[in-house]
Amino acid sequence: MKPAPFAYAAPRSVEEAAALLAEHGGDARLLAGGQSLVPMLNFRLLEPALLVDINRIAGLDGIAEIAGGLRLGALVRHRMLETSPLIASRFPIIAAAMAEVAHLAIRNRGTIGGSLAHADPAAELPLLALLLEARITAVSTQGRRVIAASDFFTAALTTALAPDEILTEIELPDPPAGSGWGFAELARRAGDFALAAVGVIIAEAGGICRTARIAMAGVGPTPLRAPAAEALLQGGTLDTGAIAAASRAAAAAAQPADDLHASAAYRRHLVEVLTRGALSAAVARARKVVP
Ligand SMILES: Cc1cc2nc3c(=O)[nH]c(=O)nc-3n(C[C@H](O)[C@H](O)[C@H](O)COP(=O)(O)OP(=O)(O)OC[C@H]3O[C@@H](n4cnc5c(N)ncnc54)[C@H](O)[C@@H]3O)c2cc1C
Structure with a gap:
C-alpha cells in the first residue's frame, strides 16, 4: 500500500522541529530512521498531515562521555551502537544486543530515539534502557524535561512523551564497577522480533551479590523489571540454586499473552530459561571467567 498524502518538513534545529510539532498538534509525526514509521504509514495505520524529518538536525547523532556515564543522541543508529568502540568498552551488553535487532539494512537506519519512542514491547533498546536505568530527555516549545526509563514506557507502543515532545x-549511568552482564533472546528466525529477551547486570563483592538487575521484553505490554527475582539474589551468594530460584521468580513476573507466534506459557518458560543463561553469563563475566 501507499501512504496517505502528507506534507514534509526537514528542520535544521530542535527548536524548529519543536515549533512545527506545537503548530500541528497531534497531526505531525517525527521521522527518524523510518523503519517503524514508514511501514505504519504504508499500512495507513497512521495518517499524519505532516512528517517532520529530524535527520538534518546537527548534533543529535553523537556518543559522548559524561561524568559517570555516556550520553547518546537520539539519532544514534543501531549499527553505530553495535560497532562503536566506546559502547563496546563501556556498555558491551548494548553492542551484543544490537546484533539481534532486525537486519543490517534496518540497523543502518533505525535510531535509538525512534526505537524508544516507538516502544515496541519486544524491542531490545527499551529493555536495555530499563535495565541500565537510562534518563531520557524530551524537548518541546515548553522546555526540557528528563524522564526516568522506569516512567517512560507506559503501555504497548505508548510512552510518557507528549505529542509535541522530541526525544533528544x-x-x-555506568553500571557498578566490576559488574558482569548477560543478554539472551529467542526469535523464530534471525532478524525477527524476539519471542522473549532478557538482560541482566550483576555485581558482587566478597562473594556476595551487591547489585542484581533483571529486565525482559516480549512478555508484557512494556519492557519489565523483575524486582522479586532481583531481591532473591541481592545479599546472597550467586550459586546455581540462587540463579535457578531467581529465574523462576523472573518467569513469574512476566506478563505474556497468547499470540500468533507463541503461547503465553511458552513465553513464560522462555523467560526462565533465558534468565538462567543470562545470569550465569553475567556471573562468569563479573568473576572474569569469560570476557
Ligand atoms: C523487518 C523489521 C524487523 C525489525 N526487527 C526489530 C527487532 O528485532 N528489534 C527491534 O528493536 N526493532 C526492530 N525493528 C524496528 C527497528 O529497530 C526500528 O528502526 C525502530 O523501532 C524505530 O526506529 P526508527 O529510527 O526507524 O524510528 P521511526 O520509524 O522513524 O519512528 C518510529 C516512531 O518514533 C517516533 N520518533 C522517532 N524519533 C523520535 C524522537 N527523536 N522523538 C520522539 N519521537 C520519535 C516517530 O514519530 C514514530 O512514531 C524492525 C523493523 C523492521 C522493519
Missing part, C-alpha cells in the same frame, strides 16, 4: 538524548 539518552543518558546511561
